[in-house]
Amino acid sequence: MIISRLTESFVLNCKLFALTLLFSLPLGMLVAFGSMSRFYPLRWAVRTFVWVIRGTPLMLQLIVIYFGPGLLELTFSWPSGESGRFVASVVAFVINYACYLSEIYRGGIESIPVGQYEAGLVLGMTKRQIFFHVTLLQVVKRIIPPIGNEVITLVKDTALARIIANKEIIMMAGEYSNKGLIWPLFATGIYFLVFVGVLTLLLDWCEKKLGYFRT
Amino acid sequence: MPVLEVKSIEKRFGSIEVLKNISFSLEEGEVIAIIGSSGSGKTTLLRCLNFLERPDRGKIIVNNEVIFDAEDPSTQRESEVRKKRLHFGLVFQNFNLFPQYTVLKNVTLAAELLAKERPDYKQNKKAILEEIQERGKMLLAQVGLLDKLDYYPHMISGGQQQRVAIARALALDPDILCFDEPTSALDPELTGEVLKVIKGLAEQDTTMIIVTHEMDFAREVSDRVLFMDDGLIVEEGTPEEVFGNPKEERTRQFLARYKKDQDLP
Numbered sequence: 347m348i349i350s351r352l353t354e355s356f357v358l359n360c361k362l363f364a365l366t367l368l369f370s371l372p373l374g375m376l377v378a379f380g381s382m383s384r385f386y387p388l389r390w391a392v393r394t395f396v397w398v399i400r401g402t403p404l405m406l407q408l409i410v411i412y413f414g415p416g417l418l419e420l421t422f423s424w425p426s427g428e429s430g431r432f433v434a435s436v437v438a439f440v441i442n443y444a445c446y447l448s449e450i451y452r453g454g455i456e457s458i459p460v461g462q463y464e465a466g467l468v469l470g471m472t473k474r475q476i477f478f479h480v481t482l483l484q485v486v487k488r489i490i491p492p493i494g495n496e497v498i499t500l501v502k503d504t505a506l507a508r509i510i511a512n513k514e515i516i517m518m519a520g521e522y523s524n525k526g527l528i529w530p531l532f533a534t535g536i537y538f539l540v541f542v543g544v545l546t547l548l549l550d551w552c553e554k555k556l557g558y559f560r561t
Numbered sequence: 562m563p564v565l566e567v568k569s570i571e572k573r574f575g576s577i578e579v580l581k582n583i584s585f586s587l588e589e590g591e592v593i594a595i596i597g598s599s600g601s602g603k604t605t606l607l608r609c610l611n612f613l614e615r616p617d618r619g620k621i622i623v624n625n626e627v628i629f630d631a632e633d634p635s636t637q638r639e640s641e642v643r644k645k646r647l648h649f650g651l652v653f654q655n656f657n658l659f660p661q662y663t664v665l666k667n668v669t670l671a672a673e674l675l676a677k678e679r680p681d682y683k684q685n686k687k688a689i690l691e692e693i694q695e696r697g698k699m700l701l702a703q704v705g706l707l708d709k710l711d712y713y714p715h716m717i718s719g720g721q722q723q724r725v726a727i728a729r730a731l732a733l734d735p736d737i738l739c740f741d742e743p744t745s746a747l748d749p750e751l752t753g754e755v756l757k758v759i760k761g762l763a764e765q766d767t768t769m770i771i772v773t774h775e776m777d778f779a780r781e782v783s784d785r786v787l788f789m790d791d792g793l794i795v796e797e798g799t800p801e802e803v804f805g806n807p808k809e810e811r812t813r814q815f816l817a818r819y820k821k822d823q824d825l826p
Contacts, residue, residue: 465657468611469671470647470733479670483661559661560715 348522348530355518356537358432359504362514366439366500373440374447381452399445404438405509411438412510428513435507439500446496454489455481458561487556494549501541562625564589564736564768565610570619572605579605580616581792587737590766594773594783594800598815601789603772604654607739610770611651612642623648623736650730650738655746656722658714658729665710668729669697675733700728704758720751724758738762740771756782776819780804788812 380392399407412434415422424430458481466476508517515537519530563586572580580602587593595603608614610621612629615637621629628645630636658667672693676682682689701707704724706717714722723743730738740759744752756778762769763782773779779786779800786803788796788811796803796812807813 459657461653461655461657462659464613465653465659466671467613467643468646468649468651469729470643471671471674472643475674479674480659487661559713561660 348527349533352515352518352530352533352537355513356515356534358507358512358514359501359537360541362432362435362439362504362507362512363501365436366443366504367497369436369440370443370447373444375451377444377448378451378455381448382455396445396448399442400449404442404503405506407442408435408438408506408509411441431510431512432507434510435512439503439507443496443500447493450489450492450496451485453492454485457488458484483556484561487559487561490549490553490556494545497545497549498542501545502538563587564591564624566620566622567606567610568620568622570606570609570616570621572602572609572614572616579792580609583619583792583794585787585794585797587768587770589768591785592763592767592769592771592783593785593787594771594779595787595789596773596776596779596815597789597795602792603789604741606789607651607741607770607772610737610739611649612646613651647733648736650733650735652723652726652730652738652740652743654742656714656719656726658722658725660714663711663713664701664706664717664725665694665697667714667725668700668732669693671729672696672732697728697732700731701725703731703761704728705754718751719747720754723747723755727755727758727762736768738767738769740769740773742772742774744773744775776804776816788815790815 377392377396380388381396383389383392412424412431414420415424424434462480462484463476466480471479505514505516507514508520511517515534516531519534522528522530565587567586568584570580570583571578583602583606585593595606597603605614609616616629616631618631619629620627620631623645627633627636628648659670662670673690676689676693679689698707698710701710704727706721706724706728709717709721709725714725717725723746727743743759744755747755752775756775759769759771759778760782771779771783781800783800786796786798786800787794788803788807788809790811796807796809798808802808803812804816807816
């Protein structure tokens with residue numbers, strides 16, 4: 347009974363995890379390009395934004411994003427009830443993770459020797475072709491370990507969504523511990539551990555898949 | 562009619578004048594060797610020809626067409642620069658092969674991407690790609706690597722990698738093939754195989770500009786030698802003239818230094 351309620355609530359953590367990755371992985375790439383732009387106003391705007399997002403707690407960002415529109419009396423507002431709280435969480439997580447990921451992308455892109463780019467140029471490739479056919483896979487190979495770190499952190503960060511009353515697994519377990527039943531709280535650790543275990547295997551598999559070449 | 566005419570090229574990086582008024586021309590089938598000490602501007606000159614650097618002054622003319630004129634911005638449009646680069650092939654000092662592709666794919670990739678721009682690509686896709694594959698294999702046979710088609714760059718030696726890079730540069734059939742110190746990153750015992758391939762190309766009348774520190778090779782393979790020092794072409798002539806009887810004091814000093822280095826045990 348308790349187990350099945352914990353499992354049900356963990357579905358919210360999983361959904362939040364999946365949606366955050368789905369949107370923040372590509373969005374992070376856009377942010378990375380912005381932070382490397384040769385148009386300096388854009389570059390500094392993006393870098394300032396990344397500084398603010400990385401410089402403040404995700405928990406605070408959740409609160410600002412969820413309550414902000416109402417406090418500022420904007421015409422925009424989140425849908426009411428559970429779905430609104432969930433959508434606001436996804437938005438906050440996506441923005442936060444896109445910023446962290448963008449720095450990993452930027453580091454990865456800048457670590458590729460300029461000779462690779464120049465080799466593409468002298469062979470008549472466009473910048474776009476060079477990025478997609480020459481650089482990208484090399485970047486991916488290099489950034490899998492740090493991306494893996496972020497992905498694993500994200501699994502556990504999903505528990506922060508409880509700050510705006512999303513019924514995720516720690517919140518659920520907390521209801522039991524408030525009544526004096528402590529073991530469900532400890533049991534939540536197993537859920538996270540198993541999830542991260544599966545992810546670790548998946549990340550190892552990706553690294554092996556890209557092991558056929560060396561950069 | 563020369564294939565290439567370089568007229569009064571100048572290039573500075575900040576306050577450093579790297580190229581000061583460089584002019585020379587190159588006939589079809591001719592091989593020019595450029596020698597000179599490090600920092601004399603040899604590499605920058607090659608990079609200017611390949612549009613990796615933009616000269617501050619001067620003109621570059623290929624087959625009577627002005628492909629670059631520092632005074633005329635219309636010759637510098639990004640969209641056309643890409644096509645103009647194809648007049649030149651460049652073999653880099655450190656190969657710059659694409660590590661994630663096989664040897665064959667390294668040679669064919671650029672041609673495959675270019676083929677997509679052909680109007681008949683959709684109808685004849687299969688035939689076009691097959692033709693590119695065949696040409697890639699033919700070029701790799703030419704550099705003696707037909708047995709390494711499916712290897713990845715990290716699996717073969719430096720000399721073999723540089724030979725792949727040569728095949729790759731030939732794949733788009735450039736008018737002029739440039740080499741930027743093609744053997745400087747190689748162990749001494751691997752330079753021979755690369756030099757042999759370049760010699761083979763010279764025998765087939767490939768038009769080439771070779772920046773090199775291998776004096777014996779320059780003497781043997783080239784029709785003309787340019788000696789560069791401090792951003793200038795100090796001396797120009799046949800290998801016999803430049804190596805056998807240099808006119809300029811600076812050339813003599815440079816060659817003497819090289820000889821001394823070679824005579825060391």
